[in-house]
Amino acid sequence: MLNPSLASLPTFLSRWLGYRDPSQPLKNHKTWRICIWSFIGAWLGIAVLEIIGTYSPQLHEYHSPLVIASFGASAVLLYGSIDAPLSQPRNAFFGHIFGALVGVIINKLFTQVPTHWSSAEQQVIVQWVAGSTAVALAIVVMQLTVTVHPPGGATALIATVDDKVIAMGWYYIGVVAMSACIQIVMACLVNNIDRKYPSYWWRPASLPLKIDLGNLSTALPSPSSHHHHQHNKADGSSSPTHSQNEEEIVVDMDGDTATTHASIYEGNEPKSPINNNAILLDPTQPLHIPDNLLDANDIATLKAIHQKLTDLVAKSD
Structure with missing residues (x-):
């Protein structure tokens, strides 16, 4: 979750750090638009790394590759899947750091054995054992530190199989x-031109919860109805009944994501999606719903979800 203190920064600065006014709905981008910005971001991000690798005398001194290949995979996440937990700055940075650290340590332990101690065939065996061990151990370290970033596994592998590295x-x-x-800075600059990145800097948070009203089903049951309704399928068969006074709202929070499912029926058919707007539910703040955005039933649904989130926060405290 982004630190609320970012709101105190000037807008031109807080925007590039991923902060947006919670009262303003986020844009719903078309696929073609997302693809264009993903292309631009990936191109610029990798180009900057290659330019530095080409013209930096310090990197030449240590015979560094033009670019570490695993950052090509990071570009896919940082520009093509910017909302995923695996793409957030903490994961992107420490996933690579732990991968590199594990890879170098395994390299020192396995592949630096003096050649006169083993035959050429044994040296080959040592190298592939080192590679598989580095990747497996890097995964465990990333899991234990909650910094899983898939390209970090490649970073560990490269440290044991690439002669230059x-x-x-x-x-x-x-x-x-x-x-x-560099990749994280570039991701903040490019992604925040038309999108929003990151979703959080240090750790994932379930709250405030963004509710996509376009996917929110109908509201709470009408208090005047207490009987069951059946929903007829196209072939004439009936689907399972739903109690009109049964509240079917479930909030799932697994530490990385929070999803809300609201499936309450009114009459014989579920209501159609409301609209393409979105609203943030923060149980630490009073619920505010803009005027004329929702009808009474939809407001009741959001209030119920807000209360459930408040209860969950109270239990976690």
Whole structure:
């Protein structure tokens, strides 16, 4: 969750850090528009890394590759799937750092064995064992630190199988850290031109919860109706009955995401989606619903969800 203190920063600065006014609905972008900005972001992000790799004398001194290949995979996440937990700055940075650290350590332990201690065939075996061990161990470290970033596994693997990187030794970690920082900065600059990134900086938070009113089904049951209704299918068969006074609102929170399902029926047919707007539910703040946005039943649904979130927060405290 983005720190509310970002709101105190000037708009031109807070925007590039991913902050948006909670009272303003987020844009609903078309697929073609998302694809264009993903292309621009990935192109610029990788180009910057390659330019630095080409013209930096320090990188040349340590025979660093033009670019660490695993950052190509990071570009897919940072520009093509910007809302995913795996794409957020903490994961993108520490996933690579832990991957590089594990890779270099395994490299030192496995592949730096003096050649006169083993045959050429044994050296080959040591190398593939080192690669698989580095990836597996990097995954465990990322899981334990809640910083899973799939390209981090490739970062660990490269440290044990790429001759140039093996020769870099500990310097590899510095190059990876620099590359990760550049990619995150570029993602903030490009993604916040027309979209919003990141969703959070340090850790995922379930609250405030964004409710997509376009996918929110109908509202709470009418208090005057207490009988069951059946919904007829196209073939004439009947679907399971739904009690009109039965509240079917479930809030699922798994630490990384929060989703809300509201499926309350009115009459014999569920109501159609409301609209394409969105609203934030924050149980730490009073519920505010703009005038003329929802009808009474829809407002009742959101109030019920808001109360459930408030109860969950109280239990977690």
